Structures are given as C-alpha cells and as structure tokens.
Amino acid sequence: MKNKYLYTLLIPVMIFAYGCEDLDTLPEGDTVTTGQKEEVVANDPSKAEASVNAVFAQFNQYQPNADAIGSRHNDFGYPSVMMFTDANGNDIVQEDNGYNWSGNNLEYLDRDFASRECQIIWNDMYSIISNSNNVIGSISIDTEEALSKYYLGQGLATRAFSYWILAQLFQFNYDGNQEKPCVPIITNENSNDAALNGAPRASVQEVYDLIMTDIDNAVRLLKDAEEAAVVRKDKRYISLAVAYGLRARINLTMHKYAEAAADATSAINATSATPASIDDVDDPSFWTVDEDNWMWGIIIAETDAVVTSGIVNYISHLGSFNYGYCWYNGGRQINKILFNSIASTDVRKGWWLDENKTSANLTSEELAVMDDHGYPAYSQVKFAPYKNELETSTNANDIPLMRIEEMYLIKAEAEAMSGGAGKTTLENFIRTYRDPSYTSLASSATEVQEEVFRHRRIEFWGEGLNWFDIMRLNKGVDRRGAGYPNATMIFNIPAGSDILLWRIPEAEIQANPALTDDDNNPSAPAPTPVSE
Numbered sequence: 001m002k003n004k005y006l007y008t009l010l011i012p013v014m015i016f017a018y019g020c021e022d023l024d025t026l027p028e029g030d031t032v033t034t035g036q037k038e039e040v041v042a043n044d045p046s047k048a049e050a051s052v053n054a055v056f057a058q059f060n061q062y063q064p065n066a067d068a069i070g071s072r073h074n075d076f077g078y079p080s081v082m083m084f085t086d087a088n089g090n091d092i093v094q095e096d097n098g099y100n101w102s103g104n105n106l107e108y109l110d111r112d113f114a115s116r117e118c119q120i121i122w123n124d125m126y127s128i129i130s131n132s133n134n135v136i137g138s139i140s141i142d143t144e145e146a147l148s149k150y151y152l153g154q155g156l157a158t159r160a161f162s163y164w165i166l167a168q169l170f171q172f173n174y175d176g177n178q179e180k181p182c183v184p185i186i187t188n189e190n191s192n193d194a195a196l197n198g199a200p201r202a203s204v205q206e207v208y209d210l211i212m213t214d215i216d217n218a219v220r221l222l223k224d225a226e227e228a229a230v231v232r233k234d235k236r237y238i239s240l241a242v243a244y245g246l247r248a249r250i251n252l253t254m255h256k257y258a259e260a261a262a263d264a265t266s267a268i269n270a271t272s273a274t275p276a277s278i279d280d281v282d283d284p285s286f287w288t289v290d291e292d293n294w295m296w297g298i299i300i301a302e303t304d305a306v307v308t309s310g311i312v313n314y315i316s317h318l319g320s321f322n323y324g325y326c327w328y329n330g331g332r333q334i335n336k337i338l339f340n341s342i343a344s345t346d347v348r349k350g351w352w353l354d355e356n357k358t359s360a361n362l363t364s365e366e367l368a369v370m371d372d373h374g375y376p377a378y379s380q381v382k383f384a385p386y387k388n389e390l391e392t393s394t395n396a397n398d399i400p401l402m403r404i405e406e407m408y409l410i411k412a413e414a415e416a417m418s419g420g421a422g423k424t425t426l427e428n429f430i431r432t433y434r435d436p437s438y439t440s441l442a443s444s445a446t447e448v449q450e451e452v453f454r455h456r457r458i459e460f461w462g463e464g465l466n467w468f469d470i471m472r473l474n475k476g477v478d479r480r481g482a483g484y485p486n487a488t489m490i491f492n493i494p495a496g497s498d499i500l501l502w503r504i505p506e507a508e509i510q511a512n513p514a515l516t517d518d519d520n521n522p523s524a525p526a527p528t529p530v531s532e
Contacts, residue, residue, distance in 0.1 A: 062076060182203060252414060369391060490531070499524040
C-alpha cells in the first residue's frame with residue numbers, strides 16, 4: 001500500500017537526513033543488527049546522537065503524512081495532535097468556516113476511521129516510537145557509560161510519552177479499564193516479528209506497564225548522566241526534571257496520587273525553571289523556550305519548512321498577532337463560562353479580550369491589531385508573535401511541551417487526593433504567581449481536584465493538555481453556554497461515550513495481519529447538537 005501506517009513503520013530501519021545511517025547501515029549497504037549497533041555505541045557513544053536528533057526532529061515536521069493523505073495544512077508533527085485534541089474539548093471556541101482546519105475536530109467527524117486526522121495522529125505517534133526504538137535498540141540497558149545513559153534515557157522517555165498519549169486517545173482512563181484493548185505495542189525487541197506478522201492491540205495494563213518501565217529507566221539513567229555532568233544541550237531534549245515531570249503526569253493519569261506528588265516535587269527540585277511571575281505574563285508571551293518557566297519544548301528555526309511554508313504551522317492556527325489562518329477564520333476564543341470564572345485580580349484574565357474586546361494586558365498598538373483584524377470578544381492574546389513583532393509573517397514560535405507551573409498544579413491536586421496539604425499548595429502558588437487575592441473555597445479533596453482542573457484549563461489553554469485532563473478525570477464534553485458560534489458544535493457528551501475515543505485508522509486495520517474490523521473501537525455517530 002502507498003499509505004504509511006504502523007505496519008510499515010514497524011521496520012526499525014528508518015533513515016533520516018540526520019545521519020541515522022551511521023547506526024542503521026554498513027558501508028556496503030547491509031542492515032546493522034541490534035548487537036552491532038550496541039557495539040558501535042559502546043565504542044563511541046556519540047554515534048547515537050544522530051538517532052536521538054531524529055526522534056526530536058519528528059516532533060516538528062512539515063506535512064509528514066503528505067504521501068498518505070495529500071497536502072493538509074493541519075499536518076505538522078506533534079503540534080497537530082495538540083491542535084486536534086484541544087478542538088475536541090470545551091475551551092477553545094472557534095467558528096467553523098472555510099479558513100478553519102479544525103472543523104472535523106470541533107464536530108467529532110475526526111472519529112471516522114478513514115479521517116485524515118485519525119491517520120495523522122496514528123502515523124505521527126508511531127513515527128516517534130519507531131525512532132525511539134532505534135535509539136533504545138542501539139544501547140544496552142546495562143551500559144555504564146554516562147553519555148550512553150543520557151541518549152538511552154532520551155529514547156525511553158520519548159517512547160513512554162508517545163504511548164501515554166496514544167493510551168488516552170484510543171481507550172478510556174487506566175483506572176477501571178486495565179483489561180480493555182488499548183494500542184499495539186511495538187518495541188525494538190518485537191519490531192521484526194511485528195513487521196512479518198502484525199501486532200495486536202495490547203491491554204491498557206500492558207501498555208501502562210511498558211510506559212512505567214520506560215519512564216522509570218529513563219529517570220534512573222538521566223539521574224546517573226547528570227551526576228556525571230552529562231546534560232542536555234537545549235530544551236528540545238529531556239532532562240532529569242522533565243523525566244520526573246513525565247512520570248508525574250503518568251502517575252496522575254493512573255490515579256497514583258502519592259507517587260504523582262512525589263514526582264512533581266522531584267521535578268521542581270531538579271529543574272532550573274521558575275514559574276513566570278505576574279509581571280512576566282501581564283503581556284503576551286509563551287513564544288520561546290528561553291522563557292524561564294519552560295522545561296521542555298519544540299524549538300522552531302526560521303529555516304524550518306513549517307516556517308517557510310508561511311501558514312502550515314501551529315501558531316498560524318492559534319496566533320492573533322501574527323500572519324496566519326487566524327486573520328481570516330475569526331481566531332480562537334475562550335469558553336465564556338471559564339473566562340467569567342477568572343477573578344478580576346488574576347493576571348490571566350488579560351490573556352483574552354473581555355466582553356468589550358479589551359484587555360488590561362495589551363498596549364494600544366496590540367489592541368489596534370486585534371481591532372483591525374476584527375477579532376470577537378474573548379479572543380486569545382496569551383501567545384505573543386515571534387520576537388514580539390506584531391503582524392509578523394515569520395511564524396517561528398517555539399511550542400511548549402512542559403512548563404514548571406504544571407508541576408505545582410500536579411503537586412497540589414495529588415497532595416489533596418492523597419491526604420496532604422494540596423489546598424495550601426494551590427493557594428500559595430496562585431497567590432504568588434497569578435492572583436495575590438486568591439483564596440480557595442474547596443472544603444474536600446475532590447473539590448481541590450476540581451479547582452485545580454479549573455486552573456489547569458486557564459493556565460494551559462492552547463497548550464494541548466486539556467483533553468488528557470478530561471479523559472483522566474472521566475469527564476464529558478459540555479459546550480452549553482461556552483459561546484460556540486455554530487449550532488452544529490454545541491454538544492453535551494456524557495463521560496464514557498464511545499465518540500470520545502479515536503478509532504484505529506482503516507488502512508492500519510487493512511495492513512496489519514493481527515487486526516480486524518472487530519478489533520477496533522466501536523463506530524459511533526457524531527454527537528447530536530443541543531440547545532445553548
């Protein structure tokens with residue numbers, strides 16, 4: 001088949017323009033075995049660097065699925081997954097029109113197993129897994145060499161991250177669903193067999209067992225590497241603090257709250273990142289990994305194809321101040337109910353225009369740009385344009401994958417749910433960094449959890465995290481009163497509805513000998529719109 005799906009991604013020899021052939025091929029063209037790769041890396045650990053770079057290059061790609069699905073302006077690597085899932089939720093309000101590439105996500109038409117969005121998610125996440133497997137297969141887990149430990153930690157952490165994403169898209173939350181089918185497991189160890197015989201869906205338990213094994217090993221290896229003074233070159237790579245942060249996310253998803261609190265605390269202690277102050281975020285920001293609160297991000301260069309394309313990039317679809325799709329599709333707004341829940345003393349109130357189309361966080365020049373382009377009330381002004389140049393056509397914004405603020409909110413929720421002082425942690429964080437007047441009215445652990453969820457919706461709006469909170473907390477999607485402009489996208493979807501799950505792509509079912517139509521998630525009709 002022409003289409004590139006998991007079954008064709010199983011073969012661990014994926015050659016990229018980053019020199020992966022150093023590990024994957026011999027000079028005469030023969031494929032290098034796993035044992036030979038390990039020997040090469042043991043003799044010269046730097047040989048693994050190209051394979052590691054290929055992993056992180058996969059996060060930022062210009063139309064990587066063009067051969068399979070044609071040219072799509074919502075196809076640009078992992079940020080596509082962020083955009084799709086945010087549009088599935090309650091909080092990023094958009095008009096469905098000819099300039100908006102999120103229409104299928106807004107109306108859940110993306111759940112058809114032949115949808116392009118379904119194929120993009122599947123291909124992108126398994127491509128990262130395939131490249132991670134290349135790294136993992138080239139380094140022994142028992143290596144004693146510090147640089148090799150660092151590289152192996154990168155591969156294991158990114159594989160854990162990728163399966164964590166897939167597990168929450170293709171099945172309901174871990175707790176109570178352990179025996180249900182999840183996604184196929186492909187590792188460096190079984191990839192050759194899977195290439196011949198296919199790979200069945202593993203259970204949720206089996207997938208999370210792999211995730212935890214990988215992230216535990218990554219934490220151990222990166223701790224050893226950093227103690228030996230081997231550290232990352234920049235924030236596109238995973239540090240020990242980021243690995244702790246990933247494990248905090250995973251434990252939170254599994255409802256292992258004491259463990260999540262401990263990992264969030266470890267991440268805070270291990271990182272040099274500090275929360276953005278009120279003064280830091282009372283202007284549009286969140287555009288560069290150089291901001292002190294970013295722990296991990298996708299670094300975008302001006303020469304990257306997603307940038308030179310002009311509009312096939314994340315900020316084109318999200319940004320209000322830069323040239324892109326938002327100039328023509330009405331931009332992105334916040335859920336009105338959520339906006340109205342933000343106190344007037346909270347600096348984040350100014351991350352969006354109010355009902356009068358103004359914001360205390362904006363200069364007169366910034367307000368003029370919003371007015372010139374006709375943005376409606378509640379439009380986002382959180383994200384600055386590249387280099388803070390208003391109306392720039394250079395869309396080279398970096399993309400946040402983890403900020404230190406998330407660790408404080410995980411810590412607060414997890415402490416509360418495990419019998420600790422989560423309410424105090426939450427109040428101290430919000431008062432110090434967002435709203436000096438804040439006091440939580442929560443009187444129980446579950447009320448603290450719900451309040452943290454509200455703050456996460458506000459804090460990480462537009463950063464691709466909200467859908468995973470919806471799934472881990474077993475919530476539905478209720479858009480009533482949110483301000484969605486099209487009646488066709490106003491839904492009240494109960495928790496646990498089949499439509500919330502993605503389906504394995506049709507082409508994967510056809511190409512993978514270990515899967516049949518009966519193995520897929522149930523086909524569900526698009527939800528029925530309800531009145532506002």
